[in-house]
Amino acid sequence: MSAGNSYSRYRTGYPQSPPGQRTNRLVVVGLALLLLLVVVLLWLYLYLKSLEKPYVELKGYRVATMQSFSSFLRRGSNRARVAELTRFLEREGVDNVTAVQNLLRQGTDWLDIDEPPFAIPPSDQWRNIVATLAVLRDEVEPMIGGVDVVSAYRTDNYNRKSGGASRSKHRDFCGLDLVPKSNISRKELIEELRSLHRRLGPKSNLGLGIYHDVRFHIDTCGYRTW
Numbered sequence: 001m002s003a004g005n006s007y008s009r010y011r012t013g014y015p016q017s018p019p020g021q022r023t024n025r026l027v028v029v030g031l032a033l034l035l036l037l038v039v040v041l042l043w044l045y046l047y048l049k050s051l052e053k054p055y056v057e058l059k060g061y062r063v064a065t066m067q068s069f070s071s072f073l074r075r076g077s078n079r080a081r082v083a084e085l086t087r088f089l090e091r092e093g094v095d096n097v098t099a100v101q102n103l104l105r106q107g108t109d110w111l112d113i114d115e116p117p118f119a120i121p122p123s124d125q126w127r128n129i130v131a132t133l134a135v136l137r138d139e140v141e142p143m144i145g146g147v148d149v150v151s152a153y154r155t156d157n158y159n160r161k162s163g164g165a166s167r168s169k170h171r172d173f174c175g176l177d178l179v180p181k182s183n184i185s186r187k188e189l190i191e192e193l194r195s196l197h198r199r200l201g202p203k204s205n206l207g208l209g210i211y212h213d214v215r216f217h218i219d220t221c222g223y224r225t226w
Contacts (some may be wrong), residue, residue, distance in 0.1 A: 014074075058148045059179040059214060061108040064117035069101045072118045081120050088126050094133040102149035103129065106158045107177075113161040121153040121173035128174040129153075131220040135206060136176065138216065143192050144180050150215065151177035169207065173221035177211075189214050197225055 055062040073079045082100060089095040106117040117194060121129075129152075141147060154162070154170040169175030190210055197208045202223040209217035209226045 011038055022224055057110055058150060061150045063105055063150055092130045094130055097133040097137045103152045105152050106154045107151040111164055115158045115161060119153055119155045125173040128172050132174055132176055135220055139196055143196055144184055146181040147178040148181060149176055150179055169219040169221045174221040175217055177217050179215050186214055
């Protein structure tokens with residue numbers, strides 16, 4: 001058999017594609033590679049996002065992110081219970097004082113003690129926070145400006161592991177730990193808060209605690225100061 005015939009059979013078995021078809025195949029391959037690159041970059045972005053810190057800092061204190069709260073809502077009946085608490089606060093006229101998720105922040109050291117950053121208080125304790133929120137809205141913020149909540153309700157387990165007082169009002173959903181949003185000095189903050197405490201007097205049942213830096217505590221479950 002001649003070499004020419006062999007070459008002819010090869011050309012018949014593997015015909016050359018017309019130029020237009022070769023161009024189309026290159027376009028398809030290019031698009032497929034581009035799609036693959038997009039998928040890889042998207043996966044890398046999501047992976048890096050998962051490695052981000054699960055907290056933001058408020059005046060140097062760590063509070064859990066909204067992403068963490070969204071994850072919390074997806075567990076069990078948490079979403080329904082939080083919705084019920086929100087409706088309760090609306091009925092009491094204190095739903096606009098601070099976002100409901102802020103009232104579920106257990107504290108700023110949850111990572112150190114390996115505890116959940118959020119917890120929902122029992123419904124029989126919900127009324128305890130109403131007067132505290134009213135004092136915050138009507139007395140505290142008009143005097144020192146807006147504040148951020150860094151700790152509100154705490155479970156017994158969280159309170160114990162964080163070194164909280166055995167009779168902490170956080171356990172009863174009555175106390176709030178706060179930091180001012182403004183750059184008020186510690187000295188001015190202390191003067192304003194102590195003046196407020198004296199002015200409101202025992203009838204307010206206001207508990208006031210001042211910690212280091214500009215973190216402070218208020219509750220309406222016992223007139224006292226520390």
